Amino acid sequence: MDELLELYETMGISPAVYAYGERALEKLKDRFTAIDQIAEYNQAKVLWAMQKNRVSAACFAATTGYGYDDYGRDNLERVYADVFHTEAALVRPQITCGTHALTVALSANLLPGDELMSPVGMPYDTLQEVIGIRESPCSLKEYGVSYRQVDLLPDGSFDYDSIRKAINEKTKLITIQRSKGYATRPTFSVKQIGELIAFCKSVKPDVLVMVDNCYGEFVETIEPSDVGADMTVGSLIKNPGGGLAPIGGYIAGTKVCVERCAYRLSAPGLGQEVGANLGLMPALYQGFFLAPTVVASAEKGAIFAANLYEPLGFRCVPGADEDRHDIIQAVELGSEAGMVAFCKGIQAAAPVDSFATPYPSDMPGYNDKVIMAAGAFVQGSSIELSADGPIRPPYAVYFQGGLTWNHAKIGILMSLQKMADAGLVQL
Numbered sequence: 283m284d285e286l287l288e289l290y291e292t293m294g295i296s297p298a299v300y301a302y303g304e305r306a307l308e309k310l311k312d313r314f315t316a317i318d319q320i321a322e323y324n325q326a327k328v329l330w331a332m333q334k335n336r337v338s339a340a341c342f343a344a345t346t347g348y349g350y351d352d353y354g355r356d357n358l359e360r361v362y363a364d365v366f367h368t369e370a371a372l373v374r375p376q377i378t379c380g381t382h383a384l385t386v387a388l389s390a391n392l393l394p395g396d397e398l399m400s401p402v403g404m405p406y407d408t409l410q411e412v413i414g415i416r417e418s419p420c421s422l423k424e425y426g427v428s429y430r431q432v433d434l435l436p437d438g439s440f441d442y443d444s445i446r447k448a449i450n451e452k453t454k455l456i457t458i459q460r461s462k463g464y465a466t467r468p469t470f471s472v473k474q475i476g477e478l479i480a481f482c483k484s485v486k487p488d489v490l491v492m493v494d495n496c497y498g499e500f501v502e503t504i505e506p507s508d509v510g511a512d513m514t515v516g517s518l519i520k521n522p523g524g525g526l527a528p529i530g531g532y533i534a535g536t537k538v539c540v541e542r543c544a545y546r547l548s549a550p551g552l553g554q555e556v557g558a559n560l561g562l563m564p565a566l567y568q569g570f571f572l573a574p575t576v577v578a579s580a581e582k583g584a585i586f587a588a589n590l591y592e593p594l595g596f597r598c599v600p601g602a603d604e605d606r607h608d609i610i611q612a613v614e615l616g617s618e619a620g621m622v623a624f625c626k627g628i629q630a631a632a633p634v635d636s637f638a639t640p641y642p643s644d645m646p647g648y649n650d651k652v653i654m655a656a657g658a659f660v661q662g663s664s665i666e667l668s669a670d671g672p673i674r675p676p677y678a679v680y681f682q683g684g685l686t687w688n689h690a691k692i693g694i695l696m697s698l699q700k701m702a703d704a705g706l707v708q709l
């Protein structure tokens with residue numbers, strides 16, 4: 283396609299970079315087909331939940347003020363509960379981000395004297411202040427909730443012996459992070475998470491399990507809620523918002539846990555009854571409807587990136603041929619210059635703010651300087667094509683998103699172009 287090559291050259295992608303990408307793509311056909319099959323299943327799952335709950339135009343009406351009797355909001359929560367196969371769900375624009383959703387889930391279900399335990403090592407950066415691993419006002423630690431952690435074994439597997447020993451009479455809630463976050467450990471499959479949950483509950487049957495499901499939704503046909511999680515938690519500006527939700531978070535789980543979350547989010551006594559939808563229901567419904575195919579696009583982008591960069595000598599997590607359990611691709615670029623060049627490419631390929639130049643800077647909630655490339659319709663949305671990472675060895679960039687596969691592809695080619703322009707790769 284000469285006209286495509288011509289347009290790509292106009293945009294700054296050289297024929298050499300394009301050709302290198304096409305060679306990598308040739309061997310990915312079967313994997314892309316498998317991803318499309320998962321998307322088809324998840325599309326049917328979401329569609330069926332919407333049909334079963336009789337979604338209609340009445341669901342899209344805006345409410346204001348207290349938001350009493352908000353039919354659209356309540357029905358969206360039933361749709362989520364049906365997709366996650368849970369008794370209940372809390373899905374709200376008042377949940378400001380993923381960290382907030384996780385904070386609500388934790389603080390609603392942990393009381394002074396209780397202990398929180400992570401059997402999968404250090405939690406995501408922003409949660410460290412929530413828990414009090416790094417001191418912060420209003421941390422769980424300040425409220426008298428203690429924390430214990432069991433690290434993964436060197437090969438990335440669960441340290442069952444130490445987990446058994448760490449669970450004690452105070453252990454109230456176990457938190458499992460599905461995605462690797464800013465670490466280079468593997469992301470867990472839902473099946474693995476199920477095995478870990480079963481083990482923890484065999485040691486202590488009444489322990490609650492929360493799964494941080496950020497970036498994992500719709501990558502597989504099952505979710506952590508299908509394998510015993512009491513709460514499954516995530517952000518609507520990641521996978522389940524489908525790129526259309528402008529804000530929000532969700533907690534899907536047992537009635538008892540979700541009710542407590544609602545009391546924590548609003549106020550004791552008020553719970554799920556209040557919280558106007560402010561006209562966001564069309565975006566939240568439609569975004570959830572699109573999410574399975576958006577996630578598939580992002581996942582294809584992640585696989586494509588690994589298949590471009592790994593042969594060039596950069597370690598990729600997951601590896602080019604590895605199975606996927608989230609949409610994140612870590613590429614270890616080995617230097618700050620590599621991270622900057624990669625992120626410049628992603629930024630240059632964005633539909634919004636393509637003219638901006640990303641550079642490392644301090645971010646609230648993060649310990650190291652962070653570089654972020656995002657030219658998103660929704661600020662900071664990482665289901666949209668984005669790349670970021672803390673400036674620390676092994677200088678890994680975490681690449682994710684892409685509302686369409688075609689855009690993800692262009693972004694990755696552009697990142698490679700910037701790496702080539704900076705003399706950091708030789709094609």
Ligand SMILES: *Cc1c(COP(=O)(O)O)cnc(C)c1O
Binds near residue numbers: 408494
């Ligand atoms: C993104 C993310 C969070 C936090 O979500 P924010 O919306 O950025 O607050 C928590 N855990 C994991 C694994 C994440 O990827």
